[in-house]
Amino acid sequence: MVAVRHSRFASPVRACARLGSYGRETLLLTLRRFQSHEQRTTDVSAVYDSAEISNNPVLVDRFGVVAVNSALEVDVYGHVNSTHVNGCRMINGISGSDDFTRNALLSIIALPSTAGDVSRVVPMVPHVDHTEHDVDVIITEHGVADLRGRSPRERATSLVENCAHPDFQPALRRYLEKANRQGGYEPHVLERSFSWNDE
Numbered sequence: 121m122v123a124v125r126h127s128r129f130a131s132p133v134r135a136c137a138r139l140g141s142y143g144r145e146t147l148l149l150t151l152r153r154f155q156s157h158e159q160r161t162t163d164v165s166a167v168y169d170s171a172e173i174s175n176n177p178v179l180v181d182r183f184g185v186v187a188v189n190s191a192l193e194v195d196v197y198g199h200v201n202s203t204h205v206n207g208c209r210m211i212n213g214i215s216g217s218d219d220f221t222r223n224a225l226l227s228i229i230a231l232p233s234t235a236g237d238v239s240r241v242v243p244m245v246p247h248v249d250h251t252e253h254d255v256d257v258i259i260t261e262h263g264v265a266d267l268r269g270r271s272p273r274e275r276a277t278s279l280v281e282n283c284a285h286p287d288f289q290p291a292l293r294r295y296l297e298k299a300n301r302q303g304g305y306e307p308h309v310l311e312r313s314f315s316w317n318d319e
Contacts, residue, residue, distance in 0.1 A: 175216030180223040187220035188228045192235075194283075195245045196276035196292065197306050198252030198267045200229055207246025221250045226257065233260040239288040241279055243295045244313040258283055272306045291316060 173179065180187070191200045192211075202217060204210050221227045229250070231240055241260070252275065258265045263282035267275045280292045295316045299307035309316075 171216060175219045177219045177223040180220055181225075184225040185220065185223075186226045186228065187217075187224035188230055189217040189221055189250075191229050191231045191240075191249075193240045193242050193245055194229060194231065194255075194258055194279065195242050196279050196296065197272050198255050198258065198275050198279070199245050199248045200250040200255055201245040201247045202249040204247035218250065218254075221254045227255055228257045228259060229255055230259045233262050233283060233285040234288075239285060239292070241284040241288065241292065243292065243299070243316045244308055244310075246314060260284075262286070273300065 189202070191202045192205065193201050195201075200221075201207075203212055221229075227250075233240055252267065252272070256266070256268050258267065258279060260283040262285065265275070265278040265282045267278065270278065276296055280289055280296065284292055295309065295312065296307075298309045298312065302309060
């Protein structure tokens with residue numbers, strides 16, 4: 121059984137429903153892929169507890185939780201912005217997502233690839249809530265990027281090819297080509313990081 125623990129009134133099942141039918145199937149397939157054969161199931165139960173229990177980092181780690189959190193945007197290296205639009209306008213708090221993202225056995229970020237005509241997979245997020253060290257898997261309606269054990273350039277390629285919307289992939293590829301020519305551990309073209317799609 122997959123147990124969903126949640127400290128808020130809103131149903132976690134409704135949150136998964138926002139991904140659409142393809143997103144829900146992708147999420148469940150990803151969760152099943154990381155379960156052992158004996159654990160596989162389609163049953164999902166929800167348990168509501170206080171934040172002191174459901175968000176407790178020690179319990180998240182001890183129970184081997186598979187954490188699924190959402191985000192506003194992710195960058196090509198796996199950094200996650202969950203709270204700030206354009207890096208400065210806060211639309212929500214981080215809540216317990218940092219406890220789950222950092223301490224879970226498997227940390228998944230699930231989000232749509234676009235917000236209207238804006239890509240949610242970007243070269244560099246303007247605000248970082250979760251670093252690439254804490255995020256294991258990123259899922260959009262286009263696919264899954266498993267970031268574990270990958271170098272920054274491998275993560276970037278996986279995110280662009282598997283998670284970015286096809287309309288934005290060429291611009292993201294061009295950005296990465298320019299950034300890679302400049303070198304560095306996580307290559308960036310800082311003067312183009314936030315205007316990468318204006319070409």
